[in-house]
Amino acid sequence: MRVGNQRRNRQVATWRDAAICRDGAVGIPGLSRAERVCYTRSCTRTTMSDPVPAERRLLRSWKSIAAHLEVDVRTAQRWHKKTPLPLHRPSLERSHPVVYADELDRWIRESDVRGQTAPERARRGGRRALAAAVIVVAIALAGGAYILRPERAGEPHRAVIDGGVVSVLDARDRECWRRTVEGASGAPIVEDVDGDGRKEVLVDVAASASGATSGRLQCFDANGRERWTFVYGRARSWYGREFSATYGGRFARHIRTPRGHAVLAVAWHNLWFPAQVALIDSASGALAAEYWHPGGLRELAVMNLDGDEFDEVLLAGINNPGRGLGHGVLVALDVPFTSRELAYVVLPRPDACSVLGEIPFVNRLANEGANVVAGVRCGDATWLYTFNRALELVEMRPSDNVTALHRRLHQQGLLDHELGDEEEACLRHVAWFPTAPDGNSASLARLWAKCE
Ligand SMILES: [Zn+2]
Missing domain, CATH: 1.10.1660 (Multidrug-efflux Transporter Regulator; Chain: A; Domain 2)
Structure with missing residues (x-):
């Protein structure tokens, strides 16, 4: 295990090693196949000739x-x-x-x-x-x-969900189509996700309240016909436990890969820690590749980390299988996924999080120029970690209220010490791993004994 930016050379070596290990276990066959594949694209395109009032009821x-x-x-x-x-x-x-x-x-x-x-x-x-x-x-x-039909809507531009009805509107807010999609939630994605020149509509459907059915992602074509359905997750055993096949979608994103267009979807188990990152073939809805993470993933960024033609996936969240609060993490994945992470960076858990009993999610991920800023937040305080595109730590800055929070917790007897230089230095250490470790392991806790 490599700790700390003073050993950055060894960290880089770790990543290089990990990168070399891309031995191509891609395309794990999934349970979730497209249920209905491709309709012919015979949809009418309408040319608008008449001026139409911008706002029509x-x-x-x-x-x-x-x-x-x-x-x-x-x-x-x-x-x-x-x-x-x-x-x-x-x-x-x-x-x-x-x-x-x-x-x-x-x-x-x-x-x-x-x-x-x-x-x-x-x-x-x-x-x-x-x-x-x-x-x-x-x-x-x-x-x-x-x-005869001057009011016909143009191409899908955005979609709204109201009471289980998905309504797709064109750029002038005229309705292209609507249909009932039971359990539809969130904001649908309206984008040409398969490169056919027309915009598809991706709708996230929540898992049933009883947990009997898993969440899913449904793809409709520009005319409202169902193209495919991808069911999130699957039953699996992990860390010595059995997990049911009930998952809920967190994010979906269109992504271009060296093998064509795809949809990237992140789903969480509805009760426990497993998170699935699925790469879905956007033409068929078939699972092209998947990555499993031992803990929720709260943030997703698609960005170019290695300077090649294609973007990589950067995920942020928590590694906390089993018991404990776990550790905040940044996970970089190559697309299509390889057998290992491109980079797996674990952040320390500030002792304020430990005593407040708050899970130290990385719940902010932002571009700051060429850098990436990841934020761990507990008790209204934030520890901001700035990384370069190689995911090497550039700096760590606590928010202005960290000192006050630490002092208050000390006065309340929850912490037994004042905030000092040694603790701050400890919080600046991030650890690199070739693949996800157990975020609650004793060896991980030992890395940050002076600040957790
Ligand atoms: Zn402390």
Whole structure:
């Protein structure tokens, strides 16, 4: 074990050794295969020719349509039967009528349906509407099909989740499609993750509350058709324990690899420490490679660490299998993953964390120029570790309140000493390992006996 930046040369040697050891155990076959693969990409692209108001109100149900028309739902539907409303059904679910408020206003003006209570007047209105429709169709045939559907949404730009319904919007906030995805959570990713020129939508689906089903990542194409589903995690035994196959997604990210496009996903076991980092083939949803970590990973950065053409993955979190508070870590992975980490850096656990009983997660990861700053936080104080791109420690700076926190804990009798130079020097030591050690091992605790 190499400790401390005064032995940096040996640390570098460790990394070099680790890098040489990339013996290519890549592509571990996973349980999670794509359930449905690739639909043909026959989706229509729509050219917008008409200027469209930047803000249009979309009514998404009979109830809201009726409210807009200031009638009850039955009346609105009766009107629709006689003189069809300008409905759109971008959704696959035909039970959701969608109509723009301004189109509805125009419809009500032109159809003259309001106030027509007598059947005769309704029929007259129907005839008038029919005549208007004939004219519209004639204009459309003359001028191009877009006139019929000038409000059609463009390419997916962003997606929102509301009550289990994923709604995908274009750059002007017009709805491209919506569908119910039970358990959908977080912020969907709208990005061309497979390089086909159109944007896919990645939706994280939470594990069931009972833990009976694992979380998953679902990929939909630009038209809302399901491309694939990747189920996080799998049952496995580790550190002498059995872990169920129930995992929840933490991050997903599109990443380019030397072998093509992929989706990187990080998932945690729903109860215990294992974390899975999965490299998913973004065309098929198949597991291309995976990395397992003995503890949660809170931060993810995709950045170029070695100066080659492709980015590496930098993860930050905690190494704490078994009993104990563990240690904060930085983990660098080559993409595609190799059998070992590119670098595995363990940070000391400040004694304030130990006595406060707080897990010393690395829960900040930020670029600072060419450097990377990782922060360990306990009791409102932060220890900021600055690394260069080779993940060598450049400096450690405690936040301004560290001294006060330490003093308070000392006065409360939780710590038996004042903060001194020796302790500060100890906190500046970071340890490198060729692969993840047990973050609660006695040998690790011995490395930082003077500050933990
Ligand atoms: Zn101390």
